[in-house]
Amino acid sequence: MDNYNLNRAIAELVYPNAIEIGATTTSLGAIFVGFDNFTGDYVDYCHNWNDLMPLVIEHGIGFYKNVKGLYCAYGLSMIQVFNQDPQRALAECLLLVLQSKRNNQ
Numbered sequence: 670m671d672n673y674n675l676n677r678a679i680a681e682l683v684y685p686n687a688i689e690i691g692a693t694t695t696s697l698g699a700i701f702v703g704f705d706n707f708t709g710d711y712v713d714y715c716h717n718w719n720d721l722m723p724l725v726i727e728h729g730i731g732f733y734k735n736v737k738g739l740y741c742a743y744g745l746s747m748i749q750v751f752n753q754d755p756q757r758a759l760a761e762c763l764l765l766v767l768q769s770k771r772n773n774q
Contacts, residue, residue, distance in 0.1 A: 670761075671698065671714075672698030672715040672716070673691070673700065675698075675699040675714065675715055675760055675761065675764060676691075676698055676700045676712060676713055676714050676715060676760075677691045677700050678697065678764050679712075679724075679760065679763060679764050679767065680702050680712055680714075682764070682767040682768065682771060683724065683767070684704075685703050686704070687702045687703060687709075687724070688703055688704060688705050689701065689702070689703035689709070690702050690728060694717055698713060698715055698716070699711040699712060699713035699716070699717070700712060700713070706741070714756075714760045714763065715756060715757060715760050719773065721742050721756060721759060721760060721763070725759050725763060728763065728766050728767070728770075729730065729744060729745075729746060729761060730742055730743065730744040730762050730763060730766060731743055731744070731764075732755060732758060734755075734757055735751075738753070739748060739751045739752065739753060739758075740752055740753070740754070740755040740758040740759075741758065742755075742758040742759045742761070742762035742763075743762065744762050744763070744765070744766040745766055745769055745770075748762060748765045748766055749762070750762040750765065772774055
């Protein structure tokens with residue numbers, strides 16, 4: 670999954686009431702989230718720690734670097750994601766956690 674699609678998938682779960690998600694994008698994959706009062710902002714969970722970390726903390730996701738040099742992000746009971754990029758591992762894990770929570774509602 671590329672950065673655009675990962676950002677879009679997370680934004681769709683975080684902002685279910687947004688009227689526009691991903692109509693415009695930046696070269697790195699940041700997407701626009703728009704609301705009905707003509708406000709909105711770009712989010713980039715793959716490159717912007719300020720967008721990602723509040724959600725990581727809110728959903729209890731942790732991570733560590735293993736002996737092979739990969740970052741492991743983990744959440745809920747059995748969700749684990751390994752990646753060389755810690756932010757990418759956290760973003761992928763966040764998506765899985767959000768999807769799991771949505772499916773269990």
